[in-house]
Amino acid sequence: MTAGLEISGISKAFDGERALEDVALTVPAGSVTGLMGPNGSGKSVLVDIITGQTRPDAGRVQLLTEGDRQEIGGLPAETIAGLGVARCWADVRLLGMASVLDEVLVGAYTLRQASILGSMLGLGAARRDQRESLENCRQLLNLVGLGARTQSRPDALSHGERARVGIARALASDPGLLILDGPANGLAAEEVALLTDLILGLKAAGVTVLLAERNMKMIADCCDSVVVLNAGRRIAAGSPADCFATAAVQRAYFGATAAGIAAC
Numbered sequence: 001m002t003a004g005l006e007i008s009g010i011s012k013a014f015d016g017e018r019a020l021e022d023v024a025l026t027v028p029a030g031s032v033t034g035l036m037g038p039n040g041s042g043k044s045v046l047v048d049i050i051t052g053q054t055r056p057d058a059g060r061v062q063l064l065t066e067g068d069r070q071e072i073g074g075l076p077a078e079t080i081a082g083l084g085v086a087r088c089w090a091d092v093r094l095l096g097m098a099s100v101l102d103e104v105l106v107g108a109y110t111l112r113q114a115s116i117l118g119s120m121l122g123l124g125a126a127r128r129d130q131r132e133s134l135e136n137c138r139q140l141l142n143l144v145g146l147g148a149r150t151q152s153r154p155d156a157l158s159h160g161e162r163a164r165v166g167i168a169r170a171l172a173s174d175p176g177l178l179i180l181d182g183p184a185n186g187l188a189a190e191e192v193a194l195l196t197d198l199i200l201g202l203k204a205a206g207v208t209v210l211l212a213e214r215n216m217k218m219i220a221d222c223c224d225s226v227v228v229l230n231a232g233r234r235i236a237a238g239s240p241a242d243c244f245a246t247a248a249v250q251r252a253y254f255g256a257t258a259a260g261i262a263a264c
């Protein structure tokens with residue numbers, strides 16, 4: 001079931017240093033929404049707040065599912081994950097599993113927790129459940145372009161392939177909202193293009209995506225709308241093209257000179 005998100009008035013400081021101030025963001029269900037900003041602008045702190053890794057000092061985070069609205073700000077991370085919010089880290093954490101398929105299966109365990117006890121007891125339905133999970137994870141690896149690598153050792157994968165394993169693992173939990181934090185970090189242009197195609201495919205399949213990313217091209221290619229942060233404040237919101245054209249975004253990304261040129 002796809003979900004949306006409504007965030008308002010989010011503020012967070014660490015030891016008196018402002019990381020976010022009065023930030024608002026709406027992610028409509030079924031959209032790909034961008035959260036953009038230069039290095040240190042607060043994207044990951046906001047993602048941490050949405051997924052329960054960090055508690056906000058103020059503000060609301062509401063998850064919208066089928067006309068229902070639930071406040072999730074400050075809830076434990078496991079509770080938020082259980083509500084269908086999945087997150088991929090910029091630096092994908094491999095879990096030391098024996099194969100790429102196993103790395104993805106881990107994502108399905110949050111979905112299948114109830115059946116783990118059953119499978120230990122050897123119940124037929126649980127075994128069927130496991131077979132379905134396995135098949136689903138194989139299909140997800142196909143989807144992310146790694147169908148030929150299911151039995152590879154995870155540590156043999158390139159950085160870009162790991163990013164795609166992370167996405168397959170997150171999808172294995174059947175999330176209503178998928179949050180990608182810095183998926184293009186450190187990737188070559190060809191890998192970024194593969195990820196872009198993948199995200200557009202997810203959008204066509206109705207998955208809601210929040211894409212927290214510095215890379216302007218990826219945001220422009222993937223997102224219906226974007227919120228731009230700089231130094232913890234929201235400096236622009238709207239279509240990528242409109243946001244990129246504002247002096248504030250030009251200044252944040254390219255410095256005062258570029259903004260001056262753009263204004264001429």
Ligand SMILES: Nc1ncnc2c1ncn2[C@@H]1O[C@H](COP(=O)(O)OP(=O)(O)OP(=O)(O)O)[C@@H](O)[C@H]1O
Nearest residue numbers: 014019037038039040041042043044045046182214
């Ligand atoms: N746990 C923390 N303790 C103290 N300061 C933190 C903590 N987490 C983040 N910060 C600070 O908050 C600010 C925003 O950091 P954040 O990681 O959200 O930036 P970002 O936009 O994700 O950058 P990048 O594009 O490099 O990923 C930075 O100044 C950072 O040092």
Ligand SMILES: [Mg+2]
Nearest residue numbers: 043044090182
């Ligand atoms: Mg970050």
